[in-house]
Amino acid sequence: MDLLITVSFIDELWHEQIKFSHGFLRDILQPSFGSYFYWLVLLSAFVYSLEVIFPWRRNQKRIRKDFFLDSFYMFFNMFIIHFLGFKFISSFSEKSFRELLEFVNMGWLLGDRLINLPIILHLLVLFMLRDFIQWWIHRLLHKSDTLWEFHKVHHSVEEMGYAAHLRYHWVETVIYNSLQFIPLGVLGFTLNEYLSVFIISILIGHLNHANIRLPLGPLKYLFNNPQMHIWHHTKGLPKQFEKGCNFGLSLSCWDYLFGTAYIPEDGQENKLGFKGLKDFPKNFLSQILYGFGKKKADRK
Ligand SMILES: [Zn+2]
Ligand SMILES: [Zn+2]
Numbered sequence: 001m002d003l004l005i006t007v008s009f010i011d012e013l014w015h016e017q018i019k020f021s022h023g024f025l026r027d028i029l030q031p032s033f034g035s036y037f038y039w040l041v042l043l044s045a046f047v048y049s050l051e052v053i054f055p056w057r058r059n060q061k062r063i064r065k066d067f068f069l070d071s072f073y074m075f076f077n078m079f080i081i082h083f084l085g086f087k088f089i090s091s092f093s094e095k096s097f098r099e100l101l102e103f104v105n106m107g108w109l110l111g112d113r114l115i116n117l118p119i120i121l122h123l124l125v126l127f128m129l130r131d132f133i134q135w136w137i138h139r140l141l142h143k144s145d146t147l148w149e150f151h152k153v154h155h156s157v158e159e160m161g162y163a164a165h166l167r168y169h170w171v172e173t174v175i176y177n178s179l180q181f182i183p184l185g186v187l188g189f190t191l192n193e194y195l196s197v198f199i200i201s202i203l204i205g206h207l208n209h210a211n212i213r214l215p216l217g218p219l220k221y222l223f224n225n226p227q228m229h230i231w232h233h234t235k236g237l238p239k240q241f242e243k244g245c246n247f248g249l250s251l252s253c254w255d256y257l258f259g260t261a262y263i264p265e266d267g268q269e270n271k272l273g274f275k276g277l278k279d280f281p282k283n284f285l286s287q288i289l290y291g292f293g294k295k296k297a298d299r300k
Contacts, residue, residue: 044074055211064211065159070157070163077170133183138247157272162211163209165205233272241262244260246260
């Protein structure tokens with residue numbers, strides 16, 4: 001009996017995955033306003049033109065080091081991995097969590113209480129909650145020696161540009177999506193709402209990694225920005241920030257609130273990476289296999 005339930009559960013999730021993958025294909029073949037693929041292309045072209053017209057580091061080439069590698073990562077992490085089964089994994093964690101809550105008679109937590117909020121407020125709650133959860137996950141990627149080995153892919157960027165935003169190991173997709181879909185799914189957000197917030201966070205993430213200066217005035221205490229995020233990628237930080245600083249993805253307020261913000265000066269020419277970067281694999285395949293080895297983290 002239990003086995004039958006498990007099989008139908010997996011079957012249901014698998015069908016969801018197939019539907020999701022077909023949706024992605026349709027997105028590419030039939031461009032529309034809601035076409036996520038074309039949003040990514042449009043936002044990337046917009047932020048790249050800002051880099052070309054208003055470069056922060058003027059001596060950095062337009063086609064910077066690893067430009068094509070990062071562009072490939074962008075499409076791999078945004079599309080191919082989703083196509084290969086990410087939806088299956090995130091639905092699995094969300095649905096298992098829902099079933100667990102019902103099993104322990106806590107199904108009342110699964111209400112759609114936020115659904116009554118005006119849509120803008122609803123999206124704002126989703127945006128802030130998602131970013132806060134991601135902030136904690138990002139901290140975890142730095143604190144845990146095992147996870148740091150995977151997160152090194154993102155920190156192996158030596159010259160920053162917008163596409164570096166989406167250079168990360170696929171294991172991060174699994175961790176971020178499994179952990180964030182549990183609370184978000186339970187609160188009753190739809191996939192469309194999630195995607196609209198996702199597009200905004202892609203724009204902010206692209207800007208944070210871009211070779212541009214973005215003076216935000218007092219808004220810098222709320223939004224992450226390139227002058228702040230460059231310190232997150234900087235090599236040789238003081239001991240206090242040996243395991244990272246400026247963990248914010250879209251918002252910077254969490255770092256200011258929790259004392260992890262660090263912007264001692266203009267970081268325009270900072271050396272990026274981590275100790276031992278010269279021995280880190282240089283190509284996509286070796287990088288995505290890296291992290292499964294037995295190496296121990298050494299960040300000093
Ligand atoms: Zn990081
Ligand atoms: Zn980054």
